[in-house]
Amino acid sequence: MGVLVVAESPKGQLKKAAFEAVHYAYLSAKNLGGEVIALVIGESSDAGQLGTYGANKVVRVDYNGGFDSGVMCSIITQVAEHVGAHSVILNHSSTGKSVASRVAVRLDAGLVSQVNSVPTKDGDAILVSKPVFSGKAIAHCKIEGPKRVLTLMGNALPPAEVGSTCPVELVSVDVPTSNVEVIEQKTVEGVVPLPEAELVVSAGRGMKDPGNWSIIEELANTIGATTACSRPVADTGWRPHHEHVGQTGVAIRPNLYIAAGISGAIQHLAGVNSSKCIVVINKDPEAPFFKAADYGVCADLFDVVPKLTEAFRKAQGA
């Protein structure tokens, strides 16, 4: 019996989210007992490095078809039974969220999604917490029964190196037929996707025109941040839809969120208020966002943003 953790490896590349999930599984296994088995679905040449973050063993399944939650569920539950998993851990990502609920039903396990704490034992049950009400509260949950499925919130617990590379076992499973066909994927290349980003620079209507975004991009590039935007900016087509953070857009939890020219409506805050540090740049001293910020700069963003970029550059050169 042990903890099975699904390590996402899109296009054969293990992501930081995979290291987070494996390390979380390692911490969970300490409390719940058993080994940590990491599951890699598809190609991967360096799956053994998951041992560094706490996996005792990697199970790899060769599947190179497109994403279908039903197929993924079938693969994961077959491996879970093969290794005798009492817990299954996935990332709270578009993939993990879509699959975890199916896995929970098929294994007859209790599901808590978007967990942000390491589970502890409470008799035969386990206790684990998760944010609710868009980060405005935390629910402390109890899962009864012998099996459970958890999805781990991104950027909640940093991965740490605790061991060395581990063996990789190739396991074959039955892959069911699928009614879902992936036609194409359109994703931005070369940048960290928003839900995984540690540093985010975001801007809103205060930018006045989409042509002004170069100062935001320059700031983001200087510190290696991902760019984001507020809802009105995405709705008017100034910025792409996938950059919209907030209640109806992407919910993020970076270490640093810099917001320029965003007033901080409650719907925007719902998507960003779990950020560890928030910097707000706004010329309106009454902007509600200042109340949710750690650091504020009350001035014209067209003046402040280039100065901030320059200050970061100077600090990097020092």
Add this chain to the structure above:
Amino acid sequence: MKLLVCISKTPDTTAKIAFTDGATKFDEAGVQFILNPYDEWYALVRALELKEQHGGTVTVINVGGSANDAVIRKALAIGADDAVRIDTVAASSSVVASNIASYAGENNYDIVFTGKETIDYNGSEVGGMIAEHMGLPYISYASHLDHDGSKATVTRDIEGGVEVVSVTGPFVLSAAKGLAEQRIPNMRGIMMAKRKPLEVVKAKETESAVSVVSYSLPEEKQGVKMIDPDNMDELVRLLKEEAKVL
């Protein structure tokens, strides 16, 4: 087409979040409840558009007590043909999903819609659970959906972009922003909603492995520290040395 839309009742986005009974219950005092926006703006409206295009029916389904009838009537006012309420406490996503799946399983829907998540528990769990119970494909985070009567083409939001998939036969879909535009119910719709059928059925499944033991509020922010706009070096220093985020 025969379409089923799962709807939830949630506190309004601006509701004050507080708890009672030793922090074990959400404090409903003074809270305004609404139809979960993802269910209302995107799932329900796209279902109505498909009905307008292909003909058929749109049924809304909710799990909960009679206090939910107001939001169910709102969905009927927006245009759903009829409604079903499964009469039990929506104790967890598994209770909600198993009851909806057992009802839907007897009624052969072409598409079962959910919102991508509710804005209170943010679980994103119910859609996948329904799909698994029913043995159907689950297409999550849909921001665009076309259906030619037998085959659907769906654009799903994924990290840093989108994925386009096609699906044949019945399926479960979770709706994200972009799938449709919000519709405001008009007076005629509100009057008609009062006469539309709302069937109350008994729950089959009420046990859940998951429960909430207590709630807490996150640590409050220390308060904002204002920085001199002419001293961005100081902000960088604070981010490095005080906030330690660089």
